[in-house]
Amino acid sequence: xxxxxxxxxxxxxxxxxxxxxxxxxxxxxxxxxxxxxxxxxxxxxxxxxxxxxxxxxxxxxxxxxxxxxxxxx
Numbered sequence: 116x117x118x119x120x121x122x123x124x125x126x127x128x129x130x131x132x133x134x135x136x137x138x139x140x141x142x143x144x145x146x147x148x149x150x151x152x153x154x155x156x157x158x159x160x161x162x163x164x165x166x167x168x169x170x171x172x173x174x175x176x177x178x179x180x181x182x183x184x185x186x187x188x
Contacts, residue, residue: 136164136171145177156180 137145142153157163160183162176
C-alpha cells in the first residue's frame, strides 16, 4: 500500500484535470506542424513523458519550450 501512495504522490501533478496530457497528434494540430517537426522539437529540448511506447506532453512544457525559442529580430 505504501508504494501506491508514493506513486500517487509522485505522479499526481501529471494527471491533474487542469494539466491534461496531450498526444503528439494533438501537439501537431495545435501548432500546425508535422509529426516530424514535433520529433525535432523533442530532440531540441521539448519535454515529454514516455509511457511505454506512448509519448505525452503537458501544455505547460509546450508553452515553456515556445517561450524559450522566441526569436525577435
